[in-house]
Amino acid sequence: MASEDHPPVRPDEELFAESFLIEWEMLDWVTLSSSAARAKFSALAAATNANSDWGDGILVRRVDMTEIHVTASLSRLPKSRKGEILADLSLPCRWTRALKVPTVHPELSVSGWFATMRQIEPAKTLAGEVSCDHLVVGGGWMGLHCARRLAELDPDSSVVLVDAGRIGNNAAGRCAGFAIDLAHNPRNPHFAEDITGNTEEYDINQDGLGYIRSSVEELGIDCDWSPEGKYHSAASENGAENLLMFAQALDNLGQRYSWVSKEEIQAITGSRHYITALFAPGTILLQPAKYMYWAARRMPSNCSVFEETPVTEVNYDAGRPDSRHTCLTPRGSIKAKKIYLCNTGYMTKFGFFDGTAIPLYTFASLTRPLTDSESKVLGARATFGVIPADSFGTTLRRTADNRLFLRNVYSYARDFKASRSDLERAKRTHQIAFERRYPELAPMGYEHSWGGMMTLAQNNGMIFGELGKNVFGTGFCNGTGVSRGTAFGKALAEFSLGKSSRTIDILRKRPSPNKGYPSIITELGVRLTTSYRLKKAGIEV
Numbered sequence: 001m002a003s004e005d006h007p008p009v010r011p012d013e014e015l016f017a018e019s020f021l022i023e024w025e026m027l028d029w030v031t032l033s034s035s036a037a038r039a040k041f042s043a044l045a046a047a048t049n050a051n052s053d054w055g056d057g058i059l060v061r062r063v064d065m066t067e068i069h070v071t072a073s074l075s076r077l078p079k080s081r082k083g084e085i086l087a088d089l090s091l092p093c094r095w096t097r098a099l100k101v102p103t104v105h106p107e108l109s110v111s112g113w114f115a116t117m118r119q120i121e122p123a124k125t126l127a128g129e130v131s132c133d134h135l136v137v138g139g140g141w142m143g144l145h146c147a148r149r150l151a152e153l154d155p156d157s158s159v160v161l162v163d164a165g166r167i168g169n170n171a172a173g174r175c176a177g178f179a180i181d182l183a184h185n186p187r188n189p190h191f192a193e194d195i196t197g198n199t200e201e202y203d204i205n206q207d208g209l210g211y212i213r214s215s216v217e218e219l220g221i222d223c224d225w226s227p228e229g230k231y232h233s234a235a236s237e238n239g240a241e242n243l244l245m246f247a248q249a250l251d252n253l254g255q256r257y258s259w260v261s262k263e264e265i266q267a268i269t270g271s272r273h274y275i276t277a278l279f280a281p282g283t284i285l286l287q288p289a290k291y292m293y294w295a296a297r298r299m300p301s302n303c304s305v306f307e308e309t310p311v312t313e314v315n316y317d318a319g320r321p322d323s324r325h326t327c328l329t330p331r332g333s334i335k336a337k338k339i340y341l342c343n344t345g346y347m348t349k350f351g352f353f354d355g356t357a358i359p360l361y362t363f364a365s366l367t368r369p370l371t372d373s374e375s376k377v378l379g380a381r382a383t384f385g386v387i388p389a390d391s392f393g394t395t396l397r398r399t400a401d402n403r404l405f406l407r408n409v410y411s412y413a414r415d416f417k418a419s420r421s422d423l424e425r426a427k428r429t430h431q432i433a434f435e436r437r438y439p440e441l442a443p444m445g446y447e448h449s450w451g452g453m454m455t456l457a458q459n460n461g462m463i464f465g466e467l468g469k470n471v472f473g474t475g476f477c478n479g480t481g482v483s484r485g486t487a488f489g490k491a492l493a494e495f496s497l498g499k500s501s502r503t504i505d506i507l508r509k510r511p512s513p514n515k516g517y518p519s520i521i522t523e524l525g526v527r528l529t530t531s532y533r534l535k536k537a538g539i540e541v
């Protein structure tokens with residue numbers, strides 16, 4: 001067949017397109033796995049004059065990581081034959097990809113929760129080569145519970161959990177220790193979502209909370225577990241208005257809560273700062289470092305845990321039945337049939353969702369234990385947890401070991417790293433918050449101050465599912481990770497083993513994180529927004 005604007009096509013070329021378009025996310029190399037497939041593909045490439053990396057124009061679509069689908073059509077055909085499919089091949093292939101991943105930055109300071117634990121054994125790090133069925137990268141709320149669930153549901157398999165730092169001194173162990181049952185989105189001043197979001201978040205959090213509770217009960221973890229609920233407490237009229245909006249969201253959900261008068265909240269906290277509060281009973285308070293540390297040490301026997309073992313390079317290899325992904329660490333390597341990326345923002349350096357993470361730090365401080373006379377001055381309840389009425393305000397706890405804990409300030413973490421000046425600024429803000437609440441005690445200052453990273457996306461999206469062949473991932477808790485992160489990690493394990501659950505259904509429908517603006521613009525935007533919101537929160541800080 002020939003036309004004036006189209007050269008003659010030899011019969012064996014009829015299969016092949018003139019213009020080749022590659023649509024292949026995440027593709028570095030494809031090795032066609034059978035010689036027949038290779039022959040077909042080279043014939044295709046040769047006939048179309050495509051260069052070896054296929055140049056412009058073959059229409060290649062990935063079916064999955066083990067198969068590619070090639071369709072080819074002649075683009076310069078007479079009108080009557082335009083768009084006609086001339087080739088339609090499915091070719092088996094193998095997916096390989098090698099990536100060096102950036103170092104996880106050491107934290108600027110040890111968290112007070114970790115520093116005040118009595119028994120800390122040295123980290124067990126990986127030296128040498130190991131092989132396993134399931135490798136979980138990241139020992140935060142997500143990774144720890146993903147690994148535990150995999151080990152439970154697949155008892156004949158081998159599970160390896162690695163973390164770059166100490167489990168308990170990572171972001172998960174550095175948090176405020178509120179295992180929250182309700183929707184809690186710090187982007188909204190009153191924390192609530194719309195009715196669907198509130199319902200889904202509640203169900204996810206219940207799943208996570210139940211799993212944490214089962215660890216505490218079955219593994220006998222001492223983590224100062226206290227089902228005492230939380231007080232959303234306002235210090236200003238604006239804060240009180242936020243509480244009304246939060247109450248409305250709870251009414252719509254049919255959730256229990258109660259109003260707490262000025263006198264009551266002042267008696268509970270020992271602070272004249274607060275003017276009203278809303279008590280939500282379903283939250284558990286715990287000592288996060290103790291929980292993480294001990295849960296990691298009481299994993300099922302088919303799970304090995306390595307700390308201070310950052311993955312520095314990953315070689316994905318999937319497609320053949322005997323394929324194994326390989327992760328390199330400073331002194332060893334791990335071959336795994338399946339990898340689970342639970343390393344929050346760092347996941348974006350592992351070849352997935354590049355440029356989507358907005359890394360933030362928030363900061364906390366802990367006093368030394370109060371003396372008897374200071375406790376008398378305080379005159380408060382033995383333990384309590386306060387959530388600020390404005391999400392940019394100050395979180396406050398009195399801990400089981402009679403210390404005061406405060407958290408506030410968000411800052412952009414360029415390259416996933418907190419700066420010394422951000423930590424110092426947060427310490428100054430913590431001191432102001434201390435003076436506002438406890439002027440008589442504030443001169444004692446703090447014994448420990450620290451920051452921890454959390455990751456969000458511009459569109460509030462999150463990661464959940466199979467990211468590549470035998471590569472699973474979950475992340476982006478948007479600031480609340482205890483119950484939610486636990487549910488995400490547990491659900492990821494269940495999903496990868498073919499189970500179904502309400503949490504899986506919800507998470508699979510959630511939008512993925514979108515690509516943010518260039519980091520310089522994001523940084524500027526985050527710094528301006530967080531300063532503005534901190535200022536606007538006024539005395540709630």
Ligand SMILES: Cc1cc2nc3c(=O)[nH]c(=O)nc-3n(C[C@H](O)[C@H](O)[C@H](O)COP(=O)(O)OP(=O)(O)OC[C@H]3O[C@@H](n4cnc5c(N)ncnc54)[C@H](O)[C@@H]3O)c2cc1C
Pocket residue numbers: 101104137138139140141142143162163164165170171172173174175176177178179180309310311312342343344346361362363364407451452453454475476477478479480481482483484485
């Ligand atoms: C001060 C503070 C207070 C908070 N308070 C609360 C609270 O009260 N309630 C609540 O629900 N949430 C709270 N949060 C948020 C919560 O801590 C996070 O949302 C949560 O830790 C996220 O869990 P995660 O498992 O996704 O990630 P992370 O806890 O960040 O864990 C990810 C892990 O991956 C590891 N990792 C990364 N890269 C690699 C690599 N290459 N190799 C090996 N390991 C790697 C890291 O070392 C890290 O331990 C708070 C956070 C902070 C900082």
